[in-house]
Amino acid sequence: MKARARVVGALTRRALNEILRVPGAALPGVLAPTIFMLGISSVFGAAIQLHGFGTTSFRAFVVPVGFLQSASFAGAATGVNLARDIEHGWFDRLLLCPTPRVVLLGAVVSSASLRALLPSSFLLAVALALGVPFPGLLGILLAAVLVMGLAMAVACYAVLIALHFRTQQAAPLMQVGGFVAVLFTTSYAPAQLLTGWLRTVSRINPVTHILTGVRQGFVAHVTWAATWPALVSLAGMLIVLGGLAARALLRTGA
């Protein structure tokens, strides 16, 4: 068990080292969610005049979307890095080591959860500086848990794609999954203001519950009624996507 924890720690450190060694490559992923939040709130801020947002600040309403985008980008980046390792042959050597493959998967996706905290922290700092109300300690902790969990779920999806296509050229496919999952929710407006098709999609999209869970602290108070659906949705995504990724990894080279 201790040895496995060491493997997870070592692979996570390796993934995070990349941010320090090639900061230029990580910069767009760090800045993008904040740029998106600032842009969307500047452009569509007048939408708050429509009733039903539950807050008087459109910026506070869209900050949580930026958090989930951080998770999405971090998860996709993990898949792209894995595809690069596959192309360079490093991953084949990793598979030869005497460590269960599920542990290897755990190490790869856990790095995504930590990676997501960097753009999220930057986004939070900018949002608070611009007057978005502090969501409280509980709201922050819950947001962190949900963002890290979603990053792991998206990383599982990206790993699945990387193992299937075995090339970095599949990067757009990895990015588009998280992009759609986050945007096709109540990202821009509450459910009652959405167009019919998007309202239906957002109702069946599990990320909508996660977004509601992250958002509650920013627009009102943290309640159990909004928290448990978020946690259940996240657990469901992790089980399904993690299971598929583990299955793909176990079949690799078989």
Added chain:
Amino acid sequence: MTRAVLALARRALRNVLRRPQFVAPLVVFPSLMLAANVGGLSRTTSLPGFPTDVHGFLDFQLAAAITQSLLLGGVSAGIAVALEIEGGFFDRLLAAPIPRIAIVLGRLAATSVIAVAQVAYFLALGLIFGAQIRAGIPGALLVAAIGALAGTGFGALGVMLALRARSASTVQGIFPLVFVVLFVSSAFFPRQLLQSPARQIARYNPLSYLADGMRDPIIHTVRATPVLDGFAAAAGIAAVAIALSVLALRGRLGDT
């Protein structure tokens, strides 16, 4: 000269067709954002200050999606040139007995063809999902003409960056900047409804005039002022960007 430009343009287009995974993001991401914007914010057409004669929010958003797609096309052209530099092909082109400027113009000719295809894709997408082009076929042709000119300009900016940076990952790194410039324009929403400081910046942002110029034939019949403003913005971007890319090419030749 013309033969060299056409040959290089054909080569660039063939590369795009052979690797559609590189060109798909140019339309996929703007399409998804268009869907999310329209699905999430259609009710904003009832806000005071929103043009009252617009058929629907999709009609209004089409120009934004086209502008976004054209900007991504510029990034993509830059990445293609950077990859040619990294792979050594660009140096072989420099050694070939062709005018050096044909290397840049060939790439830009291909970019303008792709830009027309991008415009056609979004207009078709809009029509399929219920948008109307009020100015009809002449209006669609005007949108395509402004789009082609703007796409060439964005392509030239991408080429200039590639020639200066010589690294595909650096060119890729300007991707978030594309969104910054687009968000501080009136591409997505009427200028009078933008929040400060975006509203003030949008007045001086050429992308505002470019998007409004492409939007006008879609949501109105053709009106001279916005369309001419759109052409002027696209031509200005193209002229400045092509001049900068030629200067960057000279700088590169000086280095080699």
